[in-house]
Amino acid sequence: MATVGSSSITVRALVCVEQDGKAASVAAQRAPRVRVCNDEFFAWAERTGERFNCFVGNPPFIRYQTFNGDARRRALALCAKLGVAFSGLSASWAPFLVVAANLLRPGGRAAFVAPAAIGHAPCAGPLLDHLVGRFQEVRVVAVRRKLFPRPSENCRLLLADGFWRRHSRDRLRRCRRDPAGTRAAAR
Numbered sequence: 235m236a237t238v239g240s241s242s243i244t245v246r247a248l249v250c251v252e253q254d255g256k257a258a259s260v261a262a263q264r265a266p267r268v269r270v271c272n273d274e275f276f277a278w279a280e281r282t283g284e285r286f287n288c289f290v291g292n293p294p295f296i297r298y299q300t301f302n303g304d305a306r307r308r309a310l311a312l313c314a315k316l317g318v319a320f321s322g323l324s325a326s327w328a329p330f331l332v333v334a335a336n337l338l339r340p341g342g343r344a345a346f347v348a349p350a351a352i353g354h355a356p357c358a359g360p361l362l363d364h365l366v367g368r369f370q371e372v373r374v375v376a377v378r379r380k381l382f383p384r385p386s387e388n389c390r391l392l393l394a395d396g397f398w399r400r401h402s403r404d405r406l407r408r409c410r411r412d413p414a415g416t417r418a419a420a421r
C-alpha cells in the first residue's frame with residue numbers, strides 16, 4: 235500500500251506502462267513499489283485482463299503523420315472494437331484515452347493530460363461522445379498557468395468520474411481553474 239502525496243487516498247497497487255526502456259528503468263528506480271511494464275501501451279492493453287480503479291496518464295501527443303506502424307493499427311482496432319471510429323487524421327492521444335478509460339472497473343475514474351486541441355480536433359468529437367456515454371461526469375479543465383515548465387503544447391486536463399455509472403444531467407463540463415488551481419471558475 236502507498237499513500238499518494240498529502241492526500242488520504244490509499245493505493246493498493248500501481249502499474250505503469252512505458253515503452254521506452256530508459257524511461258521505464260528510471261520510473262522503476264524512482265518508484266520501487268510501482269510495477270513498471272516496459273511495453274507498448276496498446277499491445278499491453280490488448281493482453282491484460284487487469285482492471286483498475288483509477289487511470290492517470292500524460293499520453294504522447296503524436297500527430298497522425300508520425301503515429302504509424304503496429305501501435306497505430308492496434309490502437310485504432312481496439313478503439314473500433316469499443317465503438318469509436320477515429321479517422322485517419324487521429325493523433326495518438328485520443329486512442330490512449332479511449333483504451334485506458336475502458337480498462338477501468340465500474341465506478342472508476344481517470345485523469346489525463348490532453349492537448350488544447352481537445353476543443354477542436356476532428357478526433358475530439360468521437361472521443362468526447364464516447365466518454366460522456368461511459369462516465370457519469372466528464373470535465374475538461376483549462377488551467378491558466380502553464381502545466382509544464384518546458385515549452386510545450388498548450389494543455390488541458392480531462393477528468394472523468396463514475397465509469398458505467400448513471401449520468402448526471404450535465405455530463406460534459408468545461409472549467410477554468412484559477413492560478414492556484416483551486417477553483418472551477420466557468421462552465
Ligand SMILES: C[S@@+](CC[C@H](N)C(=O)[O-])C[C@H]1O[C@@H](n2cnc3c(N)ncnc32)[C@H](O)[C@@H]1O
Nearest residue numbers: 251252253254257273274275276292293294305
Ligand atoms: C508525454 S510523455 C509523459 C512522460 C511522463 N509520464 C510524464 O508525465 O512526465 C509520454 C510518454 O509515453 C511514452 N510512450 C509513447 N508512446 C507509447 C506507447 N505506444 N506505449 C507506451 N508508452 C508510450 C513515451 O516514451 C513517453 O515517456
